[in-house]
Amino acid sequence: MKIYALVLSLLFSVTFSAQSTTEKGKEISISQFIDGTILVPESDTPPLAIIIAGSGPTDRNGNQQMMRNNSLKFLAEALYSKGIASFRYDKRIIKQVKDRTINEESIRFDDFIDDAIDVVNYFKKANAFSKIVVIGHSQGSLVGMIAAQQGADGFISIAGAGQEIDGVIVDQLAAQAPGLKDNARSAFDDMRVNGVAQNYSPGLASIFRKQIQPFMLTWMQYDPQVEIKKLDIPIQIINGDKDLQVQVSEAEKLYAAAPDAQYHLISNMNHIMKEIKGNDMENSKSYDDPRRPLIPEIIERISSFIIE
Numbered sequence: 650m651k652i653y654a655l656v657l658s659l660l661f662s663v664t665f666s667a668q669s670t671t672e673k674g675k676e677i678s679i680s681q682f683i684d685g686t687i688l689v690p691e692s693d694t695p696p697l698a699i700i701i702a703g704s705g706p707t708d709r710n711g712n713q714q715m716m717r718n719n720s721l722k723f724l725a726e727a728l729y730s731k732g733i734a735s736f737r738y739d740k741r742i743i744k745q746v747k748d749r750t751i752n753e754e755s756i757r758f759d760d761f762i763d764d765a766i767d768v769v770n771y772f773k774k775a776n777a778f779s780k781i782v783v784i785g786h787s788q789g790s791l792v793g794m795i796a797a798q799q800g801a802d803g804f805i806s807i808a809g810a811g812q813e814i815d816g817v818i819v820d821q822l823a824a825q826a827p828g829l830k831d832n833a834r835s836a837f838d839d840m841r842v843n844g845v846a847q848n849y850s851p852g853l854a855s856i857f858r859k860q861i862q863p864f865m866l867t868w869m870q871y872d873p874q875v876e877i878k879k880l881d882i883p884i885q886i887i888n889g890d891k892d893l894q895v896q897v898s899e900a901e902k903l904y905a906a907a908p909d910a911q912y913h914l915i916s917n918m919n920h921i922m923k924e925i926k927g928n929d930m931e932n933s934k935s936y937d938d939p940r941r942p943l944i945p946e947i948i949e950r951i952s953s954f955i956i957e
Contacts, residue, residue, distance in 0.1 A: 703787025811902025889918025
């Protein structure tokens, strides 16, 4: 498995009473870009967790077209069983793909931030919950920590990067494809200085192809260590030691920037919060196993943090 290819699978007014009811939860459209599901337990004013998905065309359940694991769906349902409400939503590119309106060259990282801020503001105005905690998974960690600056009561990072995305990718290449590391570093440096990278190895085309360079450039402008320091709210940082995509060192960087945060390294947990006791093959297969449950420890860690 090429880890950098996994990380770079980048692209591909409302009232509660007006929503349709699904088997579990209600459908809400926050804006023209944001459709999601809210789960609210039987309680007057429960806490609310806003769940933000990771990279790629990821839906509200944590799934992509060829990769169903239900990780975010399971998280929402587990929180519901603990008396915690949740809202999870499809990334805007899911809707754009369905509507056939997607244009890769026009996508910017800031679009995802704007969507997350809209969600936070929507529920703040609703004034229906005792607190609002933002949970960001993977790429959603950086998106979430910026959105949480708009007045959330807590923030949780799950498998989030601790440095700019170009540094993350170069570090992953050093471990997985060291022959491409220096070329990638040079290409990223060109992009930062000139706004475009032109001299890169064909082996790096999935990262540097022309259509997604504008997206990459806008993503590179944000440093998670800088953004997390802006939060004056309780913070929880979680990573698994079986994560193939985000190294433990990334979580350690976040913790170093926010030393008052809770930090939990969960044994045998992979990137999508599943328990892996075998090898990398088992780990990879779990990404397309919608029946495999979440590792129990992460539910306890997150629910305890929110309820405290």
